[in-house]
Amino acid sequence: MAPILEIRDLSFTYEGAQSPIFEHLSLAVEEGSHILLKGASGTGKSSLLRLICRLASPTSGTILYRGEPITAISPPKLRSAIGYVAQIPRMTDGSVKENLLLPFTFALNRERRKPDEDALRRMLSDFYLDDLKLTHPALKLSTGQQQRLALMRTLLLKPDLLLLDEPTSALDALSARMVFTIMERLNTREQKTLVTVTHSDYRPSGAHVELYLLQNRTLTRQP
Amino acid sequence: MTSIIDISIGQLLLALVFILLAQLSSFIFQLSLHRDIAIGTVRTFAQLFLMGYVLTYILHSDSVFLVIGVFVVMVSSAIFIIKGRVNEKQVAYLLPTFITMLLSYFVTAVFVSGLIIGSSPWWEPRYFIPAGGMVIGNSMSALAISIERFFKDLRQERELVEMKLCLGAGYREASAEQFRAAVKAGMIPSINAMMGVGLVFIPGMMSGQILAGADPMIAIRYQIVVMLMLVGATAVSSVSVMLLIRRRCFGSGEELLLTKE
Structure with missing residues (x-):
C-alpha cells in the first residue's frame, strides 16, 4: 500500500533568498505512524509542513498524498483531508461553539454532519476543557486553551493526517503535557497519522514513532 | 437668470491679495512656506490656463475620438495617482484596475450624459467630459482606499486567512471578511456625502452652476444625478476591481501570496 504521505526530492527556497532552506528531501510517512521532526530554528521544519498543505510552493520536487500529487487535488479538499494546526492558534471573534463549527460554514x-452540542461538550472534556462553556468568547481564552480548541476544530473534519507545528511551544508545562497526551491518544487509539514539528525533548509512546532531524538542509532519521 | 460676470485680467490679479496675505503669514511666523506658496501660485495660473485652452478646444470639438481620447488620458492619470497611494509590489493590480475603471466609468458617463441628461450626441463634450471627470475623480479615491485596505488587511490577518484555508475554505471564503471591509471602506465617503449634501456643504459642481447663472432648481437636479452616479459607479468599480485583484493575491494552490513586510 502506498504511504499516506510521500515527499520526493523536495527543495525549497524562500522568495528573494539566495540559497535553499533545504534541498532534495525525501520522506515516506506510513499510515498510523507518528513522525517527530526536530531541528534548530530556521532549518525549514515549519516550511516543510506548509508545503505539504500547499500554503507555499516548493522550488522543486513532489509531494504525494495517498499516491497522488497534491497539486492534482483541489486545495480545499486536500486541506480538509490533511489537518494542519499552526504554531499560534487563531480564533475568530465568536463563541467557542462558533469557532468549533467554523469549518462547517x-x-x-457544508454537507458533512455537524456535531451536536453534546458531542462538542464530550470532546471538550476529552481535551481537558470540562469547565469551558460553548458560549464563552474564544478570543478570551488562554493560548493553551485556544491551542486545544484549534486542534479540536481541525479534528472535527476527521482528517487522516495531522500536521502539528510546535503545538506546545506557546504553552505552559501543564497545558503542554495535556496536548502531548491528546496527541498520543490520537495516534495510538484513533490510529491518526501525525507529523509533529517540535523543539522539546518529548518522545511520545507508541509503536510507530519515528524521529527525524532537519539540519544542514537535509533530513536524517535518528535512532 | 443673469449670465456670468467676466473676470478681467486686472481683477484676476487682484486675487493675488490672498497670496500676499499667505506670504505675509509665512514671513512673520517663519513658516518657511514662501517658496511653496510662490510655486503653487504660478502652477495654479499655468495649469488652469492650459486646461482652459484645452477645454475650450475640446468643448467645441465634434470628434468622438478626441473626446474618448481625453477620457482615456483622464483614467490613465487616475491610475498613476492610485499607484502612488497604494504602493504595492507583490501583486500586479494595476492592469485589472485600469481596465475596470475604463469600462465602468465609460458606461457610467455614457449613461449619465446620453440617457439621464439626454445630450445629443451621447459624447457631447460639455456633458460627457465633466460627468467622466467627476466619476473618475471620486471613484479613484474610493478605489485607492479599498485596494490599500485589502492588501493591508490580508497581510495583517494572514494567519487568520490561512487558518480558514486549512479548514477547507476556498480562497474566496477565507478572504471574505477582508473583501467586505475593503469595499465598504471605499464606499463610505460617497455614502456619507449623500447624507451631508445640501446641509453641511454645497458641492463644487452645483456652486459652479449657480455662479454661472443657472437656476438653482436645475443645479440641484444635476447634483442629485452626480451624487447617485458616484455611489453606483464606486460600488460597481470597487467590487469588480476587488474581485479581480483578490484572485491575484492567491496562488494556484489557493495559498495567500502576500507576505508580511
Whole structure:
C-alpha cells in the first residue's frame, strides 16, 4: 500500500533568498505512524509542513498524498483531508461553539454532519476543557486553551493526517503535557497519522514513532 | 437668470491679495512656506490656463475620438495617482484596475450624459467630459482606499486567512471578511456625502452652476444625478476591481501570496 504521505526530492527556497532552506528531501510517512521532526530554528521544519498543505510552493520536487500529487487535488479538499494546526492558534471573534463549527460554514464541508452540542461538550472534556462553556468568547481564552480548541476544530473534519507545528511551544508545562497526551491518544487509539514539528525533548509512546532531524538542509532519521 | 460676470485680467490679479496675505503669514511666523506658496501660485495660473485652452478646444470639438481620447488620458492619470497611494509590489493590480475603471466609468458617463441628461450626441463634450471627470475623480479615491485596505488587511490577518484555508475554505471564503471591509471602506465617503449634501456643504459642481447663472432648481437636479452616479459607479468599480485583484493575491494552490513586510 502506498504511504499516506510521500515527499520526493523536495527543495525549497524562500522568495528573494539566495540559497535553499533545504534541498532534495525525501520522506515516506506510513499510515498510523507518528513522525517527530526536530531541528534548530530556521532549518525549514515549519516550511516543510506548509508545503505539504500547499500554503507555499516548493522550488522543486513532489509531494504525494495517498499516491497522488497534491497539486492534482483541489486545495480545499486536500486541506480538509490533511489537518494542519499552526504554531499560534487563531480564533475568530465568536463563541467557542462558533469557532468549533467554523469549518462547517465553508462550502466544501457544508454537507458533512455537524456535531451536536453534546458531542462538542464530550470532546471538550476529552481535551481537558470540562469547565469551558460553548458560549464563552474564544478570543478570551488562554493560548493553551485556544491551542486545544484549534486542534479540536481541525479534528472535527476527521482528517487522516495531522500536521502539528510546535503545538506546545506557546504553552505552559501543564497545558503542554495535556496536548502531548491528546496527541498520543490520537495516534495510538484513533490510529491518526501525525507529523509533529517540535523543539522539546518529548518522545511520545507508541509503536510507530519515528524521529527525524532537519539540519544542514537535509533530513536524517535518528535512532 | 443673469449670465456670468467676466473676470478681467486686472481683477484676476487682484486675487493675488490672498497670496500676499499667505506670504505675509509665512514671513512673520517663519513658516518657511514662501517658496511653496510662490510655486503653487504660478502652477495654479499655468495649469488652469492650459486646461482652459484645452477645454475650450475640446468643448467645441465634434470628434468622438478626441473626446474618448481625453477620457482615456483622464483614467490613465487616475491610475498613476492610485499607484502612488497604494504602493504595492507583490501583486500586479494595476492592469485589472485600469481596465475596470475604463469600462465602468465609460458606461457610467455614457449613461449619465446620453440617457439621464439626454445630450445629443451621447459624447457631447460639455456633458460627457465633466460627468467622466467627476466619476473618475471620486471613484479613484474610493478605489485607492479599498485596494490599500485589502492588501493591508490580508497581510495583517494572514494567519487568520490561512487558518480558514486549512479548514477547507476556498480562497474566496477565507478572504471574505477582508473583501467586505475593503469595499465598504471605499464606499463610505460617497455614502456619507449623500447624507451631508445640501446641509453641511454645497458641492463644487452645483456652486459652479449657480455662479454661472443657472437656476438653482436645475443645479440641484444635476447634483442629485452626480451624487447617485458616484455611489453606483464606486460600488460597481470597487467590487469588480476587488474581485479581480483578490484572485491575484492567491496562488494556484489557493495559498495567500502576500507576505508580511
